[in-house]
Amino acid sequence: MSEIGLRERKKQRMYQTVSDTAIRLFLEKGFDAVSVAEVAAAAEISKPTLFRYFPAKEDLVLYRIADHEQEAARVVAEGPGSPLEALRRHFLDGLERCDPVTGLNDDPRVLAFHSLLYGTPALVARVYAYQQRSEAALAEALGGDLDARLAAGQIIAVLRILANENWRRIASGESVAEVREDAVAAAERAFGWLERGLPRLAPS
Template sequence: MTEPVGLRARKRERTRRAISEAAIAMFLADGFDEVSVADVAAAAEVSKPTLFRYFPTKEDLVLDRFADHRGEAARVVRGREPGETPLAALKRHIRKALGERDPVTGLCDDPEVLAFNRLVFGTPSLASRLAQHRAYDTDELAAAFQEATGEKDAFLCRLVAVQIVAVTHELAHRNAAKLAAGRSADEVHREAVAALDRAFALLGEGAEKFGY
């Protein structure tokens, strides 16, 4: 009897999650470079070929946690409220994420999140792959800006997108550094919001002249 499509999808997702969780637990305990893919497969009770069907590279075992955020800025711009500028929509979205202590903002002091951040930013191959994610986000955001503004100069849209992706990354890195130094997310929240406001004010001085 053929297994229902929905059931197969749920099983695949459970397997994917189990592999990722096993990998991250091992990487946090022993270090990314010290744990092999074979070690992860054995811990997750799957074969190496099965593991690679879900995660093409070792780095993907970790960075899969960022998958939901890939292209997020572009989605915010495309889904902005009527009459809202793209820049205002992005600022509103990040402010909300700060309030919710979303790990992607760097303002989350959950011990597991702090340990995960140390793993990612302390491992050169992971930090390098994360930069590739930011490049993808830049491409998507530039395309969304061009759609939103009708700007014919694609390079101009890309320049704005590069600035915004870089600024949001730097803000998150700054927040994470403050938490790594021992401060709480609640303590840093007001400073994080103020830094966001200042950064987007600077961006807005130039970008909003072009309808962003």
């Protein structure tokens, strides 16, 4: 392995370790009750070193979902099929795999992370910015014009609402088995609406 490859792997391990340490502390004590200095001490690094990896406290949490920011754009770019066909298939595959991004996952650790993310005002604000970047990336993948931006806004909203509804039901005590059939039906229905409203992006 090259020295550059080794350095990159060490850097990624550092990101993961520090983020995991921070999330553990936030879940134990609450996001606002834990200082950045406390996270740095628990991760056995200096505070300046932590800030080199994570410029803001919120980034310690958002790192866990950062790799999904470009997901919709990547699915459209890689295909196959029309944009809506590819996105529909990807979301349904995610439901089948119980991908946490779809909200259809009842692992206690996933539920705890969702509660942290959506129960902390500072993190909710950052999630909104994350969704805006995801929408912008999808719009670019769809062509970048006004029509593409309008379509991207609708698609990202649909994905968010579907996932939040699944998470809401599971957080209230229902199991994946109880929610799955409705989740698939809701996704099929929502993508049907998108295809009728956005025929340019639908299967021909």
